[in-house]
Amino acid sequence: MKITAVIMAGGRGERFWPRSRNNFPKQFLSLTDDGETMIQKTVARLQSMVSSEDVYIVTNAAYAPLVREQLPQLPPENILLEPAARNTAPCIGLAGAVIRKKYGDAVMMVLPSDHLIKFNQMFLDTLKRASEAALQGNRLVTIGITPTYPETGYGYIHFGEGEEGLAGVYSVKRFVEKPNIELAKEYYSSGEYLWNSGMFVWKASSINSSLKKYLPDMTEGLEKIYNAAGTEGFAAVVDEVFPEFRSESIDFGVMEKSSEVCTIPGNFGWDDVGSWLALERINKTNEYGNMVQGDVISISTKNTIVCGGKKLIATVGIEDLIIVDTKDALLVCAKDSTQDVKKVIENLKICNRNELV
Amino acid sequence: MKITAVIMAGGRGERFWPRSRNNFPKQFLSLTDDGETMIQKTVARLQSMVSSEDVYIVTNAAYAPLVREQLPQLPPENILLEPAARNTAPCIGLAGAVIRKKYGDAVMMVLPSDHLIKFNQMFLDTLKRASEAALQGNRLVTIGITPTYPETGYGYIHFGEGEEGLAGVYSVKRFVEKPNIELAKEYYSSGEYLWNSGMFVWKASSINSSLKKYLPDMTEGLEKIYNAAGTEGFAAVVDEVFPEFRSESIDFGVMEKSSEVCTIPGNFGWDDVGSWLALERINKTNEYGNMVQGDVISISTKNTIVCGGKKLIATVGIEDLIIVDTKDALLVCAKDSTQDVKKVIENLKICNRNELV
Numbered sequence A, B: 001m002k003i004t005a006v007i008m009a010g011g012r013g014e015r016f017w018p019r020s021r022n023n024f025p026k027q028f029l030s031l032t033d034d035g036e037t038m039i040q041k042t043v044a045r046l047q048s049m050v051s052s053e054d055v056y057i058v059t060n061a062a063y064a065p066l067v068r069e070q071l072p073q074l075p076p077e078n079i080l081l082e083p084a085a086r087n088t089a090p091c092i093g094l095a096g097a098v099i100r101k102k103y104g105d106a107v108m109m110v111l112p113s114d115h116l117i118k119f120n121q122m123f124l125d126t127l128k129r130a131s132e133a134a135l136q137g138n139r140l141v142t143i144g145i146t147p148t149y150p151e152t153g154y155g156y157i158h159f160g161e162g163e164e165g166l167a168g169v170y171s172v173k174r175f176v177e178k179p180n181i182e183l184a185k186e187y188y189s190s191g192e193y194l195w196n197s198g199m200f201v202w203k204a205s206s207i208n209s210s211l212k213k214y215l216p217d218m219t220e221g222l223e224k225i226y227n228a229a230g231t232e233g234f235a236a237v238v239d240e241v242f243p244e245f246r247s248e249s250i251d252f253g254v255m256e257k258s259s260e261v262c263t264i265p266g267n268f269g270w271d272d273v274g275s276w277l278a279l280e281r282i283n284k285t286n287e288y289g290n291m292v293q294g295d296v297i298s299i300s301t302k303n304t305i306v307c308g309g310k311k312l313i314a315t316v317g318i319e320d321l322i323i324v325d326t327k328d329a330l331l332v333c334a335k336d337s338t339q340d341v342k343k344v345i346e347n348l349k350i351c352n353r354n355e356l357v
Helices: A038-044 A061-070 A088-103 A120-135 A181-190 A204-214 A216-228 A234-244 A250-255 A276-282 A335-350 B038-044 B061-070 B088-103 B120-135 B181-190 B204-214 B216-228 B234-244 B250-255 B276-282 B335-350
Strands: A003-008 A055-060 A079-082 A107-112 A140-145 A156-162 A170-176 A193-203 A261-266 A291-293 A296-299 A305-307 A312-316 A321-325 A329-334 B003-008 B055-060 B079-082 B107-112 B140-145 B156-162 B170-176 B193-203 B261-266 B291-293 B296-299 B305-307 B312-316 B321-325 B329-334
Touching: A003 A038, A003 A088, A038 A061, A055 A061, A055 A088, A061 A079, A079 A088, A079 A234, A088 A107, A088 A204, A088 A216, A088 A234, A088 A250, A107 A120, A107 A204, A120 A140, A120 A193, A120 A261, A140 A156, A140 A204, A140 A250, A156 A181, A156 A261, A170 A250, A181 A193, A193 A204, A193 A250, A193 A261, A204 A216, A204 A250, A216 A234, A276 A305, A276 A321, A276 A335, A291 A296, A296 B335, A312 A321, A312 B335, A321 A335, A321 B329, A329 A335, A329 B321, A335 B296, A335 B312, B003 B038, B003 B088, B038 B061, B055 B061, B055 B088, B061 B079, B079 B088, B079 B234, B088 B107, B088 B204, B088 B216, B088 B234, B088 B250, B107 B120, B107 B204, B120 B140, B120 B193, B120 B261, B140 B156, B140 B204, B140 B250, B156 B181, B156 B261, B170 B250, B181 B193, B193 B204, B193 B250, B193 B261, B204 B216, B204 B250, B216 B234, B276 B305, B276 B321, B276 B335, B291 B296, B312 B321, B321 B335, B329 B335
Parallel strands: A003 A055, A003 A107, A055 A079, A140 A261, A291 A305, A296 A312, A305 A321, A312 B329, A329 B312, B003 B055, B003 B107, B055 B079, B140 B261, B291 B305, B296 B312, B305 B321
Antiparallel strands: A107 A193, A140 A193, A156 A170, A156 A193, A170 A261, A321 A329, B107 B193, B140 B193, B156 B170, B156 B193, B170 B261, B321 B329
């Protein structure tokens, strides 16, 4: 059976403000030293497994020009545009309908567009094993990540027995929400929990059955989309039907309910690049612990992240700061206060300064 | 006797980098909220005491356009251009020669161009008393500042007896260099020391006699300048003679040696605006102790100085920092590290990045 990739690229992540903006979210940013953007990396790392014609991007209609510019190798019809943001269940339903129509059935590897993976071959190996598992029955495979510390920012997967005849595939006891630090420590030390990476592998027919079963109010809309897929009226039908879908995550809407769910633990240097703090994990730091991009002179500066451009940035006597300079906005933030950057954005929204959001 | 003002504006202060540059030093900057530059304030505060025709600016030839632009009300011939930097003694000698030639004799109030004064009427009262003292005999009057804390960044004046018949005028026992903190505390608590403000009042004839006596190698050059003053050949003579002067401060060259020296303690809210730290003294701070210029959003930010322009600057979770943004350079500096900003400038010089110095 054909293997396809569905890359979800509709996110509006505010956690990389001021580099990321409403009209330029994180997946289109280059946060690594090599200049490649997150979504370009996401597509590139699948290259040896999925050809460009079988890669689908689902994104907000507003980001269509960015996707076309950054991924010119993809067929234009593989860029599926959401006329409204409705979370992951409708996003996946839309892509599944298009894929069922085109291929009859196919394996769908559903992947976020804004994560980083260090060990690509191990990642591809995991996806291959997940595809094999997905082909047997109607399994909904979720890729779990072996935790390396008690993170409170991710959901966890409580996994159970190994599945018979499928080495490395485990049953799922339950999904749990982002824990507090005590629970996170418990999960971490138990050896029974994985991080929920938001990566899924299944047949288009399998997820379609599950959507019908667990989110029946989507059935009629998805049927309309399926019928229109590949025809001239497709975009108009999506524009009409899609906004009517209820906003729902695939985790809550399907995965937490289905008995077909299983997980494959992955260990491939995954990073969700959740905030500016990630930059010192994913890029090289110098001998003083500084991660520096742009034209920077640092005097007595330690453990600081500086993201600049052409303008000279001089840092003197500082530590544990994040400095991000862009053409129209500068952020100077303590490392332990990244969660408060959203207050800046709220302030800008209240003041109707939407050009800066 | 005519009262004139001589404003020394040749300084190249690096302590306000990146706002100040070699070609745009501190005296030409506006550091207060009212938009007036330091040198404009210096001239404006003398308005009721000295008319524009009697105000002289001595500055580096390179800064002539800046002086003309910022002080268009001054007669062009009152802008005296030093072809080379030779410290304050030659600067004062030059101005004194021009003034003697024009007025026969006159009181010279010699003032720095980059200090701030809060209580202007008290300042003018002090200058008036200093002028009266200067007119009696050949007194060299230095304005001392009543210290308000044990500052280590200024020189001190050890003052002695009150002079007979001149209320508020004191003899000077000696001038002392910038002290260490222990000495500064001693000076401060003794009640016998004043800060040396670098402001002087004397007759042109008095300082000329003293220069002849204590810096006799200047005599011939000053004579040539005196002869050329008011003639077409003046600039050429200054260009020829001035660079030959030895670099010498008036404090070391004359004041520390002369027995004519006396001091008038002033208490008029003087501030030498010696570093970015001064901005929170001279401008209003908000309830969190922040001094903010430009378009700034501060979240959980305390005791921080932010000098921006049109670009939005967002600060989150920081304290005790100085942030200065300009078109081509950004400084983020800990308040206790302002003295290390010069290392940035050294680095730029070493790398031949003179456009940024």
